[in-house]
Amino acid sequence: MAGGAVLAVDQGTSGTKALVLCPERGVIGMGTAPVRPRHLPGGLVEVDPRELYDSVVAAGRAALAEAGAPVVAVGLANQGETVLAWDPVSGEPLTEALVWQDRRAASVCAGLEARAEELHRLTGLPVDPYFAAPKMAWIRRHATGAGVVTTSDAWLVHRLTGAFVTDAATAGRTGLLDLDAVAWSDTALDLYGLGAEALPRIVDCDAQVGTTTAFGPALPLTGLLVDQQAALLTQSADDPAAAKCTYGTGAFLLAQTGPAPRRTASGLVSCVAWQLGGHVTHCLDGQVYTVASAVRWLTDLGVVTGAEELDAVGHGVADDGGVTFVPAFAGLAAPWWRGDVRASVTGLGLDTGPGHLVRALCEGIAAQVVELASAAASDRGAPLTALRADGGLTRSALLMQTQADLLQRPVEVSSLPDATALGVGAVARLGQQPGLALREAVPEWKPSAVYEPRISGDEAEERLARFRAEVAALVERSGGGREGADPGGGAGTATGGAA
Structure with missing residues (x-):
């Protein structure tokens, strides 16, 4: 990799991390800054937009200070489906930012049930409060009609450079992008009641969008x-055939599908992976809404002191003791798309201990x-050879081994923890x-650990069948209603009793 160092900023749900990446020496500077989203009753999750911007600046400046070396460009990654309204003249936010987990737009989705299939075919996304368009429509109906309403990246980029843009992949997370044309869809905009909105210009992910002085010296924003x-x-x-799963606040499995969009029948999302130099690559995407957030729930109950204790507590018992944990605290995402379903813990007995709950949670995740992974294999027409994993919870050997056992495929944990x-x-x-080849720009893939399955396929299927039966029972108990039947998510309920 030739050229100078770059500043890479990952603005995430619970914090922002910035790295200074040198083509010869790797990571030479790092900075972090926390973000504190508020989880409110009724499945509402919001954050002060100013906190997002301040965290970007603080993390970036800290990384540059630690590196002590100049950089030639900045890249910014964003949360994808987090939205807000803001004043395009002053740049000031007009609402809180509704975080991707927020479920308040369920009523918007319910009103579009008759057009849901049409929107799915057009945009590749189901009609669900997880995505940006329903939240944008909710803001317009219930919060403010002023300013512009966009995903958080457009606001951050405007604050940094004055440009009004979004990249093609982020636009694909809204539910407003025509998946074939990679352009805003008039039909989708009209159906969501957003036809009169001023939307950011869609640019390549490697476009030079402007210059920022937020981090000190004037730097071009090029990613x-x-x-x-x-x-x-x-x-x-x-390896474009590889699939990856990030284990963070939620879990997100993505797999490339090539230059043409792949319409799915499995419940996965079809979306833009990236657009580089005018060339589009598409991917399949599946989500688990609550992963680290489910671990936090166990922590708040005192079952563990934090994610770092999962292995110690879980390895204190031989198995899950017959406990089944469906951690659907914010509903079930792909492939079910049942935001009305709530979490459950079943099979509890007087002998159930913390270790059983930890193992059951790892199994549920x-x-x-x-x-x-099964849905992705079905849609791509070939099984996964392995799963590449990153994110904070890959530090749990118990979770990674459980994943390999149930998947019956190797799980390769990234040696590079900051994949985003x-x-x-x-x-x-x-x-x-611009002349650099993609594989020259991306660090070489090297797993730090590979977890091989340790159980038979029959045992894996038996354990999966127990989980699937509990999910089916939860769906049945929810009354068969689709997303939008209730106003949003909330804390899941634990249901006990002998299994």
């Missing part, structure tokens, strides 16, 4: 990409990822050096 696609770029640039920042750093490098 924009939504977070999960940035992680996919890092982990599959050398891993089982959902297996469903996503590395991906958007690669895109920024491509924008700063």
Whole structure:
């Protein structure tokens, strides 16, 4: 990788991380800044937009200070489906930012049930409050009609450079992008009641969008990409057939599908992976809404002191003791798309201890990822050879081994923990050096650990069948209503009793 160092900023749900990436020496500077979203009753999750911007600046400046070396460009990764209204003249936010987990737009989705299939075919996305368009419509109906309403990246870029743009991959997370044309869809905009909106210009992910002085010296902003696609770029640039799963606040499985969009029948999302130099690559995407957030729930109950204790507590028992945990605290995402379903813990007995709950949670997370991997294999017409994993919870050997066991495939854990920042750093490098090849810009893939299955296929299927039966029972108990039947998510309920 030739050229100078770049500053890669990953603006995430619970914090912002910035890396200074040198083509010869790797990571030479790092900075972090926390973000504190508020979880409110009724499934509402919001954050002060100013906190997002301040965290970007603080993390970026800290990374540059630690590196003590100049950089030639900046890349910015974003949360994807987080939205806000803001004044395009002053740049001031007009609402809180509704975080991707927020479910308040369920009523908007319910009103579009008759057009849901049409929108799915057009945009590749189901009609669900997770995506940006329903939240944007909710803001217009219930919060303000002033200013512009966009995903958070457009506001951050405007604050940094004055430009009014979004990248093609982030636009694909709205539910307003024509998947074939990679352009805003008049039909989708009209159906969501957003036809009169001023929307940001859609640009390549490696476009040179402007210059910022927010980090000190004037620097060109040459890379924009939504977070999960940035992680996919890092982990599959050398092998487009590979699939990756990021284990963070939620879990997100993505797999490339090539230059043409792949309409799915499995419940996965079809979307833009990235658009580089005018060329589009598409991907399949599946989500588990609550992963680290489910671990936080166990922590708040005192079952563990934090994610770092999962292995110690879980390894204190031989198995899950017959406990089944469906961690649907914010509903079930792909492939079910049942935001009305709530979490459950079943099979509790007087002998149930903390270790059983930890193992059952790991199994519940891993089982959902297996469903996503199975759907991706079905849509791509070939099974996954392996799953590449990144994110904070890959530090749990118990979770990773459980994943390999249930998936019956190797799980390769990234040796590069900051896959999102590395991906958007690669895109920024491509924008700063237009002639650079993609594989020259992306660090070489090297797993730090590989977890092989330790149980038989029959045992894996038996354990998965128990999880699927509980999911089916939860769906049945929800009354068969689709997303939008209730006003939003909330804390899941634990239901006990002997299994």
